[in-house]
Amino acid sequence: MESCYGLVIILLLSTSCNAQIRNPFEAVQGCLQYDSVPGYNDTLEYFATDSFRHVGRTHNSKYIRVGMVGPTDGIIRFGKSRFPYGESVSEICLSGWSNQKTEVNRHTRSSNSEYINTPLKIQMTPNVLSKTRPMMFRLEVFDNGSVQLTKDGEKRPFLEFDDNHSRLDLDYIAFTKWNHELFYYYDCPLNMDSNSVDDTIVLRCSFA
Numbered sequence: 627m628e629s630c631y632g633l634v635i636i637l638l639l640s641t642s643c644n645a646q647i648r649n650p651f652e653a654v655q656g657c658l659q660y661d662s663v664p665g666y667n668d669t670l671e672y673f674a675t676d677s678f679r680h681v682g683r684t685h686n687s688k689y690i691r692v693g694m695v696g697p698t699d700g701i702i703r704f705g706k707s708r709f710p711y712g713e714s715v716s717e718i719c720l721s722g723w724s725n726q727k728t729e730v731n732r733h734t735r736s737s738n739s740e741y742i743n744t745p746l747k748i749q750m751t752p753n754v755l756s757k758t759r760p761m762m763f764r765l766e767v768f769d770n771g772s773v774q775l776t777k778d779g780e781k782r783p784f785l786e787f788d789d790n791h792s793r794l795d796l797d798y799i800a801f802t803k804w805n806h807e808l809f810y811y812y813d814c815p816l817n818m819d820s821n822s823v824d825d826t827i828v829l830r831c832s833f834a
């Protein structure tokens with residue numbers, strides 16, 4: 627209790643405060659950065675999630691935290707092998723169509739020039755991507771087949787899908803792009819995704 631009274635006194639003494647914009651890239655602290663992103667039809671580099679330092683597990687799910695910076699079309703593929711030619715992966719194209727809609731596909735690629743996309747979901751996600759601040763989210767794959775994407779600081783997913791209710795594998799993940807440059811953060815610390823407020827503005831006070 628005594629420390630609470632101390633805090634109150636300090637707040638009462640504070641005289642001048644001004645709002646400052648926190649550096650939004652603080653959110654990527656501890657992540658790995660991926661900025662040599664191959665194109666949509668190029669050979670992708672699949673990373674084994676089990677070699678990540680930060681992998682979350684619950685009794686019915688596995689999750690990681692990733693981020694992206696760019697104007698539109700943040701594209702992630704994940705599946706169960708490092709070279710998924712001839713088998714399907716799940717593809718999330720976050721905010722394609724000029725940062726307006728997200729499309730989820732079952733992506734089956736036989737070569738760098740041939741693939742089939744089976745659409746699983748199309749959803750409005752206006753302006754979630756940004757060129758100046760990282761869009762950070764948790765990607766969680768459940769045993770019941772659901773996949774949920776939950777933005778940092780939010781409790782409910784902004785995107786949820788499944789592929790015919792079958793369990794999807796988050797063993798390998800790769801990042802790609804369409805016609806715009808963008809870059810990614812992966813293997814991110816998981817502890818930051820529980821912030822309940824969007825604290826991009828901090829009050830800096832000077833105590834007189």
Ligand SMILES: *[C@@H]1O[C@H](CO)[C@@H](O)[C@H](O)[C@H]1NC(C)=O
Nearest residue numbers: 686768769770771772788791
């Ligand atoms: C799968 O489980 C998750 C977590 O319990 C739940 O949010 C989701 O609605 C479930 N999906 C289906 C299709 O039952």
Ligand SMILES: *[C@@H]1O[C@H](CO)[C@@H](O)[C@H](O)[C@H]1NC(C)=O
Nearest residue numbers: 714732744789790791792793
């Ligand atoms: C969906 O799952 C059912 C039962 O497992 C299967 O018979 C069917 O072929 C699947 N459909 C697609 C489009 O994969």
Ligand SMILES: *[C@@H]1O[C@H](CO)[C@@H](O)[C@H](O)[C@H]1NC(C)=O
Nearest residue numbers: 665666667739740803804805
């Ligand atoms: C990828 O390949 C498909 C089919 O060959 C083509 O239609 C599409 O424009 C290509 N995408 C890019 C970004 O090069």
